[in-house]
Amino acid sequence: MLHRRHFIQTTAAALATVPFIRAQAPRAKAPFRVLYSNDTTNITSCVSLFRQAREPFREGMLEATVDEVAGKVDAHFLQPGLGMVPMWPSKVLPLAEHYAWIKERYGVAPDSFGQYVMRGGDVVKVFVDRCRQTKQAAFISFRLNDAHHKEYADPKPGDKPGTSIGMSVTRHYVEHPEYVFNKASKRGADLVQNWLHDEVRAQKLALITELCENYDLDGLELDYMRFYNFFDVEKTTLEQRQRIMTGFMQQVRGVLDRTQRGGHRRWLCARVPCLSKGLDALGLDLRALVAAGLDMVNLSASYFTTQQMDLAAIRAQVPETAALYVEMCHSTANGGKLVPGYDTFTFRRTTQQQYETTAHLAYARGADGVSLFNFAYYREHGGPGRGPFAEPPFEVLPALAKPQTIANQPQHWFLASGWNNPYVRPPVLPRGLNEKAKTSFELDMAPPTRGWKGQGRLRLQADATLEGRNLEARCNGTLLESVSDVREPFENPYPSLLGLPENLHAWSLPTALLKNGPNIFEVRHLGGKPVTLEYLDVSIA
Structure with missing residues (x-):
């Protein structure tokens, strides 16, 4: 048996001496259209058709999460835990020793996943076997710095x-607080480890290597979004960060190639920020990463569906040999916590038309496909008062693989508070607006196949009543006419965080004003008390 500490020390030494990458010969492009992420946690935190509340994990539940998207997605990405502790029998981190330490330090037993593996179970094997049976490509998505x-x-x-x-x-x-950004903090960004240290990276590579050696995977995703803090940007240079990250990618590519089975290339994907500033902060030079062996780039807004991102600019950085995906999630915006704890906040659900419109824009701006993250969390989970809950809208998934089909569907464009990321300051929303002031919002929009026709509608949602406030709106410089209809533009079965009639204002929008590309919507506050804008949408039926 390879001793864990020796393995990590040897790997750390290798990581510290990674050479520059030379360009590779052209290779086949990943063939997948729709990627589906399964965080495993949803299995025991959600009430579903195959699990009652408080029921512990059993492998049939995992199989059910694979079965429910069979024929609807091309590749299934399982996140077996948090990238720290294996959900598989491990020699890198023996679980009997680990959970004995957990019991001694914290006084708690393993969760039901840990108990399952300790009894001889193997989450990853069950997953891979079920993907084979249901004809889904089996990927492991590995969290690199979860908080x-x-x-x-x-x-x-x-x-x-x-x-x-x-x-x-x-x-x-x-035992290594020197690797953590700020142990005294309660913020997730401070409690993850600094990738400037060789041994931090070696810990991750050891687990990744074990997965690649022991399982017949179709691919691996490196998740840079859980959590998106890897370096102190004030104490490192961009070149330094990029050298470390590109070197790590080359090491992982080497592991995948060495362990491939049957002569088939194992695909390598990276889940990365959808904003260029985020790529720089994390040291992710996409062109260099593709040269190092990256096959797929999955653009993420962390926890949210967003339509506005640096997609076209990132597509220009990513060679055409690599497939580009836009991630969509169950939420467009989160509200405040109702009680302390995890998953106790309200959230605004993504709708069918928003999924389809987001996917349409992705394809129009050069994406090769889309991905789904946290899709299971339409189901009941977390604290009280967050419903009503529902089964996930699985019926949406097949159309997302058909650009020509969704290019002719009704469109629902939106801006929401969504990802409160450190790269856009101040955030796009919420936004205060004082009397006599004006503000503008930009929406990148793509027309349907035959162009926009007729009238659309612009809506604004505020945090309080708009009674007594006089707002005016323009689209690309043209004044719009107010209308009284502020209803949801399409049937919406998810009422959470939807605006009340008194908090909404709407304008008729002639679609002849719209253009393929950035559209500017200007809002002027002509009179009344200050207002905070929380949400904007444009609907075109």
Whole structure:
């Protein structure tokens, strides 16, 4: 058996001496249209057709999550845990030793996934086998710097870590505070590890190598979005960050090639920020990463569906040999927490028309496909008062693989508060507007196949009543006419965070004013008390 510490030390030495990358010969492009992410956690946190509330994990539940998207997606991406503790029998991190330490330090038993593996189960094997049976490409999505539950790594009196701590924290993490950005903080961004340290990267590569050696995977995704903090940008240069990240990518490509089976290339994907500034902060030079062996780039807004991103600029950076995907999620915006804890906030669900419009724009701007993240979380989960919940809209998925079909569907464009990322400051929304002031919003829009026809509608949603406030709107410089109809533009079965009639204002929008590309919507506050704008949408039926 390869000793874990020796393996990590040897890997760290290799990572520290990675050479520059030379251009590779042209290779086949990844053939997938629709990628589906399965975070595993949803299995035991959601109430579903195959799991009742508080029922522990059993492998049939995992199989059911694969079955329910069979024939609807091309590739299934399983996240087996948080990238810290294996959900498979491991020699890199032996679980009996790990959970004994967890019990001693935190006084908690393994969660039901840990118990399953400790009894001889194997989450990854069950997943791969089921993907084979249902004709889905089997990917592992590996979280490179996850922050969940690390606020309890050094528990204070009164803290109640819960069983999830066993998936989030290891002895190595606790015993090396020098690798953590700020152990005294409660912010996830501060509690992850600094990738400037060779041993931090080696820990991840050791687990990735074990997965690639032991399982017949079709591909691997490196998830840079859980959590998107890898370096102190004030203490590192862009060149330094890019050298480290490109070197790591080359190491992973080498592992995939060495362990491939049957002569078939194993696809390598990266889940990365959909904003160029985020790529720089993380040290992700996409052109260099593709040269290092990256096949697929998955553009993410972390937890949200968003239509406005640096897609065209990023497409220009990504060679055509690599496939580009736009990620969509169950939420367009989150509200405040109703009670303390995880998953206790309200959230605005993504609708069918928003999925289709987002996918249409993605294809129009050069994407090769789309991906779904957290799609299962339409189901009941988390704290009270967040419903009503529903089954995920699986019926949406088949059309997302057909650009010509969705190019002729009704369009629902929107801006929401969504991802409160560190790269856009101030955020696009919410936005305050004082009397006599004006503000503008930009929407990149793509017309349907035969062009826009007739009338559309612009709506604004505020945080309070708009009674007594006089707002005017323009589209690309042309004044729009107010209308009284502020209803949802399409049937919406998800009422959470939708605006009340008194909080909404609408204008008729002649579609002849729209153009393929950036459209500017200007809002002027002609009179009345200040207002905070929370949401904007444009509907074209």
